Amino acid sequence: MMATRTVPVQTADSPEANGSAMASFMAAGIGAFAMGVFVLLNEASVLVAPTLYGPAGGVTGRTTLATIVWLVAWGVLHSRWKSHEIAPRPIYTATLILIGLGVLGTFPPVWGLL
Numbered sequence: 001m002m003a004t005r006t007v008p009v010q011t012a013d014s015p016e017a018n019g020s021a022m023a024s025f026m027a028a029g030i031g032a033f034a035m036g037v038f039v040l041l042n043e044a045s046v047l048v049a050p051t052l053y054g055p056a057g058g059v060t061g062r063t064t065l066a067t068i069v070w071l072v073a074w075g076v077l078h079s080r081w082k083s084h085e086i087a088p089r090p091i092y093t094a095t096l097i098l099i100g101l102g103v104l105g106t107f108p109p110v111w112g113l114l
Contacts, residue, residue, distance in 0.1 A: 019081030022091045026077055029098030031070025036105020038062045043111040 039062060041047035049061030104110055 017083050017085055018088065019084040019086050020078055022086040022088060023074060023077035023081045025088075025091050025095045027070055027074035029095035029102075030073040031066055032102035033098040033105075034069035034102070035062065035066035036102035038065050040105045040111065040114065044114045 038047065038049060042049055042058060042062060049058050049065060051058050052060040052064060
């Protein structure tokens with residue numbers, strides 16, 4: 001006897017899964033926030049990012065670390081949310097806050113507060 005695979009049917013009443021898109025938005029915010037944190041930690045001499053390309057200096061290591069955080073966050077969130085309907089407003093709000101904090105962490109006046 002062959003096993004049959006059932007596939008959920010989308011009707012006009014049922015919402016479409018938007019979890020994949022929401023995962024990409026949230027991961028972007030997490031990646032931007034990670035960049036700000038890595039810059040602050042580097043300026044506080046807590047975490048010195050490696051220089052991956054000499055002429056560009058330590059920024060290459062910080063951006064590489066932030067990119068890794070972004071990719072991991074995207075992969076984890078995508079795998080958990082891909083078949084779910086997620087309210088977009090809280091995700092957009094959280095993403096904008098994380099991006100704002102990440103950008104704020106890259107400004108030299110903020111480093112002076114350390």
